[in-house]
Amino acid sequence: RANLPYCDEDGDPEDWIELYNPGESAIDIGGYYLSDEMAVPTKWSFPIPTVIPAGGYLVVFASGKDRAISGTGLHTNFRINAEGEYLALVGADGESIIKEFPFGFPPLARHFSYGLVPPAAGGNDSYFEVPTPGAANTTTPGQPAGEVVFNLGSRTFATGSPLTIVLSLAPAPATAVIRYTTDGSAPTSSSSVYTQPINVASSTQIRARAYDNGFAPGPIASETYVRLNPNVSSFTSNLPVLILDDFGAGKPTSEKAMHWTIYEPDPVTGRSSPAALPDFQTRGRMKVRGSSSAGWPKYSLTLETWNHANEDKDVAPLGLPEDSDWVLSGRYEFDRALMRNELIYALSNQAGRYAPRTRFVEVFINTGNGIVDYNEDYMGVYALMEKVKRGDDRVDIERLTKADVQEPEVSGGYLLKMDRVDPGDSGWTTARGIPGTEPFGGEVRLNHVYPKEDQILPAQRDYIRNYLNEFEAAINAPGYTNPTTGLHYSDYIEVDAWVDHIWLNMLAQNPDALRLSTFMYKPRGGKLHAGPVWDFDRTMQSTDGRDNDPNRFSATSPATNLQTWGWWEELFEEPDFEQDWIDRWSELRVGIFSDANIEGLIDGFAAELAEAQARNFSRWSAKLPRGGSHASEVSILKTWLDQHTAWIDGQFLPFPELTPGTGQVNGGSLVSVDTGGESAYYTIDGSDPRLSGGGISPAASVLSGGGITINSTAEVVVRTRQGSRWGAPAR
Numbered sequence: 001r002a003n004l005p006y007c008d009e010d011g012d013p014e015d016w017i018e019l020y021n022p023g024e025s026a027i028d029i030g031g032y033y034l035s036d037e038m039a040v041p042t043k044w045s046f047p048i049p050t051v052i053p054a055g056g057y058l059v060v061f062a063s064g065k066d067r068a069i070s071g072t073g074l075h076t077n078f079r080i081n082a083e084g085e086y087l088a089l090v091g092a093d094g095e096s097i098i099k100e101f102p103f104g105f106p107p108l109a110r111h112f113s114y115g116l117v118p119p120a121a122g123g124n125d126s127y128f129e130v131p132t133p134g135a136a137n138t139t140t141p142g143q144p145a146g147e148v149v150f151n152l153g154s155r156t157f158a159t160g161s162p163l164t165i166v167l168s169l170a171p172a173p174a175t176a177v178i179r180y181t182t183d184g185s186a187p188t189s190s191s192s193v194y195t196q197p198i199n200v201a202s203s204t205q206i207r208a209r210a211y212d213n214g215f216a217p218g219p220i221a222s223e224t225y226v227r228l229n230p231n232v233s234s235f236t237s238n239l240p241v242l243i244l245d246d247f248g249a250g251k252p253t254s255e256k257a258m259h260w261t262i263y264e265p266d267p268v269t270g271r272s273s274p275a276a277l278p279d280f281q282t283r284g285r286m287k288v289r290g291s292s293s294a295g296w297p298k299y300s301l302t303l304e305t306w307n308h309a310n311e312d313k314d315v316a317p318l319g320l321p322e323d324s325d326w327v328l329s330g331r332y333e334f335d336r337a338l339m340r341n342e343l344i345y346a347l348s349n350q351a352g353r354y355a356p357r358t359r360f361v362e363v364f365i366n367t368g369n370g371i372v373d374y375n376e377d378y379m380g381v382y383a384l385m386e387k388v389k390r391g392d393d394r395v396d397i398e399r400l401t402k403a404d405v406q407e408p409e410v411s412g413g414y415l416l417k418m419d420r421v422d423p424g425d426s427g428w429t430t431a432r433g434i435p436g437t438e439p440f441g442g443e444v445r446l447n448h449v450y451p452k453e454d455q456i457l458p459a460q461r462d463y464i465r466n467y468l469n470e471f472e473a474a475i476n477a478p479g480y481t482n483p484t485t486g487l488h489y490s491d492y493i494e495v496d497a498w499v500d501h502i503w504l505n506m507l508a509q510n511p512d513a514l515r516l517s518t519f520m521y522k523p524r525g526g527k528l529h530a531g532p533v534w535d536f537d538r539t540m541q542s543t544d545g546r547d548n549d550p551n552r553f554s555a556t557s558p559a560t561n562l563q564t565w566g567w568w569e570e571l572f573e574e575p576d577f578e579q580d581w582i583d584r585w586s587e588l589r590v591g592i593f594s595d596a597n598i599e600g601l602i603d604g605f606a607a608e609l610a611e612a613q614a615r616n617f618s619r620w621s622a623k624l625p626r627g628g629s630h631a632s633e634v635s636i637l638k639t640w641l642d643q644h645t646a647w648i649d650g651q652f653l654p655f656p657e658l659t660p661g662t663g664q665v666n667g668g669s670l671v672s673v674d675t676g677g678e679s680a681y682y683t684i685d686g687s688d689p690r691l692s693g694g695g696i697s698p699a700a701s702v703l704s705g706g707g708i709t710i711n712s713t714a715e716v717v718v719r720t721r722q723g724s725r726w727g728a729p730a731r
Contacts, residue, residue, distance in 0.1 A: 006133050008061045009073040010401035015062040015080040018115065018133055019089065021052040030070070031092035034060065036078050038102075041090045044068070044076040057134050082108045112144060112216065113137075129216040145210035145218035146171045148178055154224040154281045156243070156261065156274050158233045159371065162201040163225055167194050169210055169218075176215070180208035184247060184257050186220055186310075200225045202370025203245050205259060205283075207308075220308045222283060224259040226366075228274055231374035236271040237362045239612050240264045240318055242328070242384065243274060244286060244301075245366040252301065252367070253294070255287045257310075260303065262317055262361070274364075274372075280317050282306065289327065291420070298332040298379060298620055301365075302387065318359040318384060321393035327356070328363065330382045334542040336625045337633040338381050338613060339605040344508050344536045345385075346601050350592045353500050354395065355532045356386035360605075362612050380616035381609060388519055388532055390415055390450040395532065398524045400451055405459035412524030414464045415450035419516050425453045431469045432476070444515060464522065467492070471528065475570045494527040495577065499584045501530035502568070507593060508539035509644065511546040511555040514568050541640040543626070550644035553651075575694045579726060585648065586655050586728030593645065599638055606634045653678050653720040653727030662731075670707040671716060678720040678727070682708055686715035690726045 008014050017034065021027050030048030035041050047068040052058045058074075066077035080087070084107045088100035105114055105125075113131035117124050127143050146169035157163050167178050178194035179187045187209045198206065203226045210218035226245050235241070246258040262280040263272040283306040288294045303326040307313040312324035331338050341358070348355035363379040366372045390397055390413065397413025404410050421427040427445030446468075448456050471492035474482040480489045505513035512518075517535040522528045538544035539555075546555040571577045591597065613630040617623075625633040654676030673680065680703040681689035681696060689700035708716060720727035 006059075006131070008063060008075070009403060012063070012401070014075075016133060017060045017062055017076070017080070017087070019052060019058045019060070020116075020136075021054060021056050021058075024054050026051050026053045026056075029058075032098070033090040033092075033094060034076055035088050035090060036062075036080065036085055038086050038088070041088065041097075042094045043078060046074070050074070059133050080108070084108065127216070143215055145169075145176050145212040145215040146173065147218055148180075148208040148210055148221040150206070150208075150221065150223045152223070152225075154259070154261070155277060156226045156228050156233070156372075157200075158275070159227060159229055162199055165198040165200055165206060165223075165225070167198070167208055173212055173215075176210045176212035176218075178208050178210055180206055182206055189217070201227070203227045203247055203366065203372070204370070205247060222308045224261075224281065224283070226259070226261065227371045229371055229373045232364065232372050232377075233273075233275045235374060236273045237612055238265060238270060239272065239381070239608070240279075240359065240361045241272045241274055241364070242361045242382070243364045243366070243372060244303075244328075245372065246286070248368060248370065250367050251288065251299075252286045253288050255285050256367075257283070258286050259283055260286075260305075264318065280315070282313065282315055283308070283310075286328075293333070296330075296332045297622075298330045300330045300382075301328040302326070303328055318361075320357055320359065320384070320386060323386065323389070323391060323394065325387040325389055327385050327387050328361075328382050329358075329385055330363070330379065331537055332620060332623055333537075334544050335537040336543065336617075336623060337606075337630070337637045338609055338616070339602065339634075340508070340536045340539055340542065340637070341385070342383060342605055343598075343601055344504055344533055344539075347507070347592055347598070348500075348504050348531070348533050350597075351500055351504075351588070353497065353504070353531050353533070356388060356394075356534070358383045358385040360608055360612070362615070378615070378619055380619045381612050388415075388449070388534055395450075395519075395521050396523075397450075397521050400456075400460060402457065405457060408525050410460055410463045412522050412526060413450070414448075414460075414522045416464070416520045417447045417449050418444060418514075418518040418520070419447055421445055421447060427453075428465065430465070430472050432472055449519070467522070467528070472567065475567060475574070480574050489571070489574070489577075492528060494529045495580055496584075497529040497531060498571070499577075499581050501533065502581060503584060503588060503593075504533050506553050506648075507641075507644070508536050509547045509550075509552070509555045510536060510539045511544065512538070513554070515566075540637055540644075550640050551647045553648070576692055579690065579694070582652055582726070583728045585652065589645070589649065595642060595645065598641055598645075602634060602638055606631070653722055653725060655728050656680060656718040656720060656730035658716065658718065658730055667711050669710050671710055672707045673703055673718055673730075674706075675703065675718075675720050678722055679703070680718055680720045680727075682716060682718040684708070684710075684714035684716055686717060686731075688729065689717060689719045690721075690729075694724055694726065696721075 006016055028049045028051050029046050030050040032046045033042045035043035037043055047070045049070055060074045060076060062080045063075045064079045065075035067075040084104045086104050089098040091098055108114055113128045115137055117126050118137060128138055130138055149168045149170050151166040152163060169176055179191040180194050181187050181191050182204050184205050187207055189211055205224045207220055207222045209220045226243060241263045243261045244258050246256045249256045260282060261278045263274055263276055264279040265272045284304045286301045286303050288299045289302045290300055305313045305315045305324045314322040314324050316322045345355035345358060361382055361384050363382045364372050364377045365379050366377045386394055395415055425447060427447050429445055470482050470485055474480055474489040477483050519532055519534060520528055520530055539547050541548050657674040659672040681700040682703050683689050683699045685699060687699050689697050691697050718730045
């Protein structure tokens with residue numbers, strides 16, 4: 001049985017399989033197997049013992065959670081395919097087939113089960129409209145009526161070329177009728193009866209299902225047809241084209257059902273066209289996102305993808321990893337280069353820190369009449385991007401369930417955000433009131449992103465809040481060690497992730513850095529990570545104004561200061577954390593943050609946008625690029641970054657250069673060291689000349705004569721030093 005919203009012990013609706021023992025005595029099936037692959041009969045094993053009493057039932061969830069502990073909820077390591085597939089119960093020898101569907105059970109209709117009719121009623125396998133997990137199957141099977149088939153799938157069509165939509169049934173019992181709607185609602189037994197082909201002359205969504213006496217209603221089928229004015233059907237682009245249509249529901253200031261369609265560039269011509277068949281289309285819903293930006297003429301959206309039953313459906317638009325939640329980000333007021341988010345997200349991913357992946361698209365949004373028109377509905381250049389959420393291909397933390405209330409399960413995963421509170425939430429602060437006390441007072445709080453505030457269990461909520469309180473106590477205690485637990489601050493946070501997060505924000509001189517749109521996550525058994533990075537439209541000399549001066553670390557703190565509030569300020573007072581931050585800059589500057597890499601990314605984005613940006617700024621002429629062209633905006637971005645990175649370089653002691661670098665030298669050879677005129681210390685055993693806390697290692701020697709004589713195999717490490725300040729190491 002499958003596809004019924006019957007919830008497991010976690011409260012999750014899952015597919016399920018039910019076993020029945022018709023015998024007069026209990027049976028132990030411990031060591032038996034369930035499998036959905038004929039070639040792998042031992043795919044999932046029942047724990048020992050697993051006893052089904054005489055006349056008893058056992059429900060096993062086909063959830064993929066793989067739980068096999070006697071006396072608890074059982075979950076297979078596979079899910080059931082609603083389209084139908086092989087399924088078998090196999091004996092403890094791994095070969096004997098107790099029960100199987102050798103040619104696959106049939107497709108499973110939503111909310112129906114499939115199984116054995118009681119022997120007294122015939123004993124055949126059949127559907128049941130009223131599933132009965134844990135009890136006898138009903139005597140009256142509930143075969144669903146046939147599935148509605150459309151002669152034309154979802155597509156666009158041109159003005160003056162109406163479509164004729166023919167509906168049919170598969171299978172097609174003579175007594176069945178098709179009922180349909182054209183307003184986006186689900187068909188019911190009182191909806192219009194299909195008697196003749198439907199003529200479609202404007203944007204329309206048709207939803208249909210079959211009804212038949214003695215049968216359950218069939219599955220809902222949906223197709224959408226979007227009418228294009230000639231000025232849209234003739235439109236082409238080098239970018240993918242995305243069309244959203246909510247069928248006259250108006251601007252989606254609240255959630256609105258809609259249909260979205262994507263046309264990708266043809267691999268031969270390199271052009272995308274709404275006149276072609278869509279490469280991707282789905283039902284879903286959309287809503288305007290943002291706070292101050294929600295009122296912009298060019299607004300951004302959150303998007304969801306739905307199946308025919310209005311449930312979340314994972315999709316992979318434009319080759320992005322599958323999910324059901326997306327952001328359509330439109331730059332209007334501040335980022336007129338149209339690429340600031342994409343640049344920082346790309347650098348973060350290059351550094352090994354997950355950030356949302358993006359694709360540039362040109363967008364039409366029709367919220368008015370039944371025709372998509374260029375002059376009314378063209379919205380310009382957007383980025384389709386991943387929403388920050390838990391998932392294997394996004395923030396890869398564990399799924400917390402209702403059973404996860406004790407260590408080690410309760411220790412992860414959590415996704416938090418420091419930001420203004422979402423509608424309906426209250427947020428929270430740590431014991432010292434961080435972040436709510438500054439810089440925005442009660443506006444900024446910590447928010448539960450996953451699990452959500454209204455879903456997190458008390459034990460889970462208490463765990464993560466206590467964890468942050470303990471971390472906070474550590475960074476405020478002598479030696480940066482929690483006086484109660486004895487743990488150092490580095491036992492609570494993944495220092496490398498926090499350092500990278502700071503640098504990505506400081507590279508962009510983000511005015512909101514480390515106080516707004518600041519995510520954190522904690523995997524099970526792991527430490528607290530800072531990230532993913534998010535929201536960089538007001539950075540890198542945008543039109544915001546706070547980010548104009550390249551000769552400073554922070555847009556909102558004194559020029560040579562770092563962020564001066566909360567945890568971040570306190571961490572920078574710890575010498576080893578500050579040194580980790582300095583050392584990481586030197587690593588990033590020779591690779592990911594090098595001028596060549598940054599400019600290469602910008603040039604790539606600029607080339608991709610070269611054509612579409614002209615249409616975008618023609619549409620939004622009130623917010624034109626500075627200097628009169630997109631190329632000028634790109635130049636402003638590149639010049640600012642060149643100046644900013646050079647200024648940051650100058651805030652640290654020189655990075656030593658060794659000649660030759662790694663390799664073989666003759667005994668007695670001199671390795672030259674250029675320290676930029678600064679004093680330096682070195683070791684030849686691979687250890688750090690700098691001790692934790694900032695002292696000089698006993699193994700370190702003062703560099704003199706501009707070089708180091710090598711008489712045997714050595715691993716040289718050199719750091720410059722000025723007073724108590726250390727430069728980054730060279731090896």
